[in-house]
Amino acid sequence: MRLIGNICWLLLGGLAIALAWTLVGIVLCLTVVGIPLGVQALKMARLTLTPFGRQVIYGGGLGSWLANLLWIILGGWWLALAYLAAGLVTMLTVVGIPFGLQAFKMARLALMPFGSSVRVAVL
Template identity: 45%
Template sequence: MNFLMNLIWFVLGGFISFISWIVIGILWCLTIVGIPIGMQCFKFAVMAAVPFGREIRISESGTSLVLNIIWMLLGGLALAAEEVIMGVIFCMTIVGIPFGMQHFKHAKLALMPFGAEIYRVA
């Protein structure tokens, strides 16, 4: 079932999130200092491509607070706004609600990617 949902997700707009994360990751990787942030973006691009069957766990520690603040100012807010807008559009139909909920999950991830961990749900 996850395979089917992921396929529908990717065709109906998940590729937009995937491409957004990839572009932001490439932009961050253009600088030596931004490579760790870019690599994090590539990890989340995979999550944006196939989100069903995966969950996000966000750490409560404050160690990544500075990176999250820098991230929000230099790319995170734009990605979060994109995800919220797409989530609202999908939630306008009953059939699209599961897809909209995935976009809202990604919006939270777009705001605070550092300290977040992706894991598979059985």
């Protein structure tokens, strides 16, 4: 089911979004100041490429909390809001529910990427 979900996800726009996140990450990594933000954008690209069968582990300490606060102020809340809206629209149909759940997972990561890691889900 993961394979089918990821293939459908890629064909229905996931590939374009992952490429956009990758481009943003590369551009941010061109500057020394932007490297931490670029790494987070590349983390989002990895999750956006194949969201089915992956889980996000949240953690970190005060440094991650402060970095997430800065991220939210600089635009992370817009990204999370966009993923949340996409998830709500997608969940209007029964077929779209699994895709909406993946969008909600990405919304949370888009809001708080520092201190988190993306891993393959263990059953």
